[in-house]
Amino acid sequence: MLGRIAVIVLAGTVGFSSGCGGSRPADDLFPRVPGLTFEDSPVYFGPSNLFDYIDGAAESYLAYGFESLASQSYLENGEAALVVDVYRHRDLSNAFGIYAQERPAKGPFVEVGAEGYVQPGVVNFFKGRHYVKIMSYRAVDGQDQALVGLAREIADRLEGVEMMPAAVGLLPLDGKVAHSERFIAQDFLGHGFLHSAFAADYSTEGGAIRTGFLLMPDIPTQAAEMFNAYAAYAEERGAVLVGDGQVVSFIDPYYRSSGDLSLALLDGAVVGMFGVDRERFQQLVDGVRSAMGSEASG
């Protein structure tokens, strides 16, 4: 069993790693802030007690591969002033996923980590597999800019790339609504057999917003299984399937108002979009296929 525990250690699941490749205690994650003092040492939470910290919201975090949380509170004249929470998730996709789930549609967005946004007294961002949330208890003029500065300082101390997950880059840019990309970690579209997905909203010629998505299972052969499972699910419920073995469209009975769902099976991936004609869907498929080819050749 020693080996099992040692694997956990060597895999780096304890503490947070610095950008220079070495590991550093979580205490070093949190910069000093002029005029404020630390309230004790950072507090740590894991999957078994995250609930103690954020109650029912913990369930969403757990669904997104939450591993640990380091939380540091700051005081000003003995009063609560600021709290910085650094959530660590299983990987970049999951950190992005929980960030995107809580992200307001209109930001305003700031350049910190891979993406971040500001709201009064709040700066949130993600970088690598970390999701960082900064909240001020004070109402001080100009503090939001200071919080952004603090966020950047924390981002510098975190390991990981300042990029979206690679799969987000496979979703074509043409017509994509800015900051609509998201990662759903499980039960995509409310169907357990679809597992996880990357999705984004697209504007169409008529002005409607349609959802396009990309299923990219870790095991490429599972793409065909998902594709077939979805078609079978719809057929069992009386849907009429149109298409051939690689591209099909049907109405999911739970998404009738969204129109036809088009699905295409690619090499190791499934692309889908609701409510568009064959031509528009083909644009999406071609875009994904092209991006996958570029990625493979690059």
Place this chain on the structure above:
Amino acid sequence: MSDHVHDGSRRQFIVGGLAGLATSTLAPGVLIADDGAGKNASVPTRKLGKTGLVLPLVSMGVMNADNPNLVAAALDGGIRMLDTAHYYQRGRNEEMVGNVIKDRPRDSFVLATKARASTVDRSHVQDDAKATAETKESFLQKVDLSLRRLQTDHVDILYLHSAKAPEHVLDELVLDAMQTLKQQGKIRFIGVSTHRNQAEVMRAAVESGVYEVVLTAYNFRSRDAATLEETMAFAASSGLGVVAMKTQAGVYLDEERTQKIPMQPALRWALRHEFVHTSIPGFTTFDQLEDDLEVMANPLMTPEDERALPRSDRVAGLYCQQCEACLGQCAAGIDVPTLMRGYMYARGYRNLTAAKDAVRSLRLEAMPCSGCEACTVQCPQRIDVRRRALEVVRLEALPDEFLA
């Protein structure tokens, strides 16, 4: 009370195929539930205490769902009450619910949300409302923001979110704000939700004379279920509505995540007493919704359910609850709760430094358990103390640099 039982089956939710779909998001062939006025008596209902609201035994905890079609299908399937909270998904959850309900008649559903107060719990949870020190005004603003997100002028139940002690329930700022909101017509009923010290919180809610609904964690794995049930019964008999959450106790029975909790039996277990007026399971798939709708129509536990549902005294808990019932039981005199706390740090929190510190604090002179053929410790949670002890004490041999 109309807690009668319908003898339908799962097929009743699926029969009819697609032909009977009345709306774009309606689940295939689902039953239409009682609307509260007895127009459709096919689904058992219970009255939510003195609120007078009549609800099916299954409602929806929306917190885990980010899918408006799932919420719409739940309403179309007969579920009447949706339960969200101000800070779930930083407000995106309320917004999603608002988009689902905005075109539905306001009296066709019951809406519950929750708000925290930093006077009660210095919340580290981000609210979109300005995160300054809580005042009555800031609490009222928070609720106004919830109403805007929900696209409605009132919620039926506003819970004080996650009260952990009687003093939280009786917090003057909260009581004052809640009563103001009620006078303004922005909330119909005042509630409190609780996950910890539930019995004390519920008794305080009753004694306050202000609260009308309690929302409490309750499932087949609840610790000290007898006390909890006694208090829930007391609350119900005092006129409070009693809503159960966490009714299925997670997804897996075991730490290794190999044994799935039988969902329908678990939900039926939580509904077997009439003092539980409704429940808010948090489903995320349409299959789970269909399962829960079947329980809604057929809430009585069957012998098969009884057999499928592991009794709490037969299931090991995930981690030591530090109840200290084992103190003095170890033949080698080891402080077992501390050792088990170390195990929890290692496996639950992945904090090996803290785990090693816990082990080190015991100043063990030899490998524990090595002199015993059988373990003398009897854990009320049925934790395999010997196995965990042998695993965690080996941390002491790991060099500190591995833990940095």
